[in-house]
Amino acid sequence: MRHRAPKANGGAARGDRRNLQLAFTVAGHESPLGARLRLLEGFIGRTEVADCAQYALQWLGEQLGVSQSICMVKPAGEQSLFTVASYGFVRNEVAGFTLSLEDWANPLVAAFNESRLAPFPTAHSAADRRRRPHTPFEDLPFQAVPLGVSGVSEDAFALLLTAWQPSAPRPELQWFFQHFGQKLDQTLREQSLSDGDRKQGRERSLLYSIINAVTDPILLTDTEGRLMIANARALTLFTASEEESEGRRGAVRMNNMLLSSALSSKAIEETGASRRELLLVNPVDGSDLLFELLSTVTEDPRHGTGVVSILRNVTDLRRASEEIEENYRRLRVAEAQARAESDRLNLIIDSVADPIVVTDAAGATSLMNEPAERLFTMRMPASALQQRWVQANDAHFSSFIAGMLVSADRRRVGEIGLMDPASGEAMPVEAIAGKILSEHGELTAVVTILHDRREALEKGKLYEQLKQASDELERKIQAATADIAQQNELLRRQAIELEQASALKSQFLANMSHEFRTPLNAMLGYTSMLLQGVAGPVDAGVKRQLSRIESNGRHLLAIINEILDISRIEAGRMPLQLSQFDIPALISEVKAELEPIIMRSKLTVVLDVQKGLRPIRSDRQKVKQIVLNLLSNALKFTHHGTVTIVARRNAPDRTLTVSVNDTGIGIAPADQERIFEDFRQLDNSPTRPYSGTGLGLSICRRLAQMLDGQISVKSEVGKGSAFMLTLPLKGRR
């Protein structure tokens, strides 16, 4: 399409493309001479600069194969070169192309001023492009030819830009430059560019600039759908040079096809504007571009019917609309999330048992949870007192917050003395406040958590009391411990003293016993000797008195012996001598020893010993002493009847009992325990009828206890007594 068919010469019918083609073909076979002739002939009838130039360029292209060319002219009095004709370009590509002659740096201006031919080879790089002037040739090779009266010469008034055509014959070119120069000069002299033409040219160039500046593609097509005018934006969509990539050219072909079908004959036949959507391909990156196509049929008396199409890119619009929709959706999601977050936050705040108050930067309450509401808001009905408490709470809290707001601290912990409006109790709270800052550091809110200190204080008080009580207790225990230690020490000393006293007592008793015996020994000895008549015969009266001395002496000796026994037992100085022995033999022995007394008493003594009694393990001497004592007691307190000694084994608890049963005077129940006490005979009078020290039973009980046994009594006054000694079969010690 770039090779738009130029206008045929004035005689050719407008729009008859076929005839033109034919003419070109004929021209292509002309001889150089014929061609020269034809150019000169063409010049004859042309009187306008533009017309003349246009014709010349066409000849150049057709005859010498110069595919593209531009002719620029410097009108008299102007300091610029204006394009008057072009060949091989879409019209608007060259429309606004002018050169200021004051632009010294421009190589074209330089070439023009110096009237020399300047070649511009193909630009291959950005650096090449910078060196080249900006022309409609873009990167293609071309040459600048300043034209004067005699071709390329000084005093040039025109600049011809021609595509580089190495095959073009140089003589023909020279010839052309010369004659074209003469003709242009002539034409300019005869009919210099009128002001109107110049003004028109300027307006046209302005119009093209405007069209080019529009970012929407604008096209003018003929009724066949061929592109006549396209702005820069349209060119990128619908044109591609041979050098461009296959992909881009394919996209361009596709776009032309789509445009052609959109501008179908039917659409064009309708008068007025039509509006439809057109989807094209972006040749640069292959993306889809959606356009709104506005096409208007124009009737031009000079150029015939055409269609002006304006393509409005709605791709971005569509995308923008979609984006807006998406943003809106996101906004709604975010809003929902924020609401959920806020709900959750509220839930959390409400579920906290401690009062929480959120205050804004001005100190006004913006949020509080239920426990906080109880403190700071009035609940109806509220008594006057309750109202005062709430107001007081509010005032206290406000002053705390005010202090927080003016301070630089981000956190503050303080104590506020509030009142519980429900109960009227004083309610000291610990207030922990934190500032919430925006990302710019501006204070947005203050969050305050109040913690009821009553419980803690109460606990503290209780703890203090407990501690006091504990301390008190400890002091008491210490005192008591000290007391006990003192007592223990005292007791220990007393024990030692007692032990010493006891040892002294035993020693004393032993000594006393010795000291008693020594004189008693002499007394008894002499009495015995007197009674035996060692010193001569003694009469009956004296003998009776001596006997009284003797019996009292013996009684005294018995007392001394028994006291000694008790003191030995109590001092723990009576060692046990354990051995295995037979009880029946022991009983017989005791009976034999007391035989003289039995004989004197005329009592019957019966032995009732269980058959097959095994030997027992105990201290034989002590058992014998007990049995002897029990039997002699029985004999002493029985006047007539029988004394029975019974020995039985008690299988269940592995013990043995020796009991001495008499038919004597008996003991009253009230006295049955007293008889075991020291120096106790029931008749304690000096003239008591029964002899004995009164120590016998108490010694017996002590001895039985030493042997892990016991002595008990059963008795009835006037009927008799039974004394029972029970011993373990095997003494433990």
Next chain:
Amino acid sequence: MRTNVERPRVLLVDDYPDAREMYSEYLQFSGFDVIQAANGMEALQQALDASPDIILMDLSLPVMDGWEATRRLKADKRTAGIPVVALTGHALAGISEGAKKAGCDAFVTKPCLPEDLVKEIQRILDEASPARKARRSGKHAKTVG
């Protein structure tokens, strides 16, 4: 050892003069030859000088006690064969053991009636001299208490 079948010689050792006198009188009355000593030291001397047939030794004595004197008598070959009868007012357990350990042949607790003491002396002398036993009537000594 000198033996006097007719009048056995008894060395009576006791620091209590009345007791010594009483036993001495009765022993002489009962037909014994009696020599006396008031402490352990004298007893050792008398035992060597007079060669008694038997010694009656009180244990609690001044100068030298009866245990020590008995040990020395038994340690001396010249006196080791003389039976020693311990005679004491101490009734505490352990006394008789101590006496046996010291070498006493018998132990008699005071108070002891003179006739009982004589019986005990007779018994020991009979044991020491079987020939004498045949002539003696067999009554046993008995302590009171």
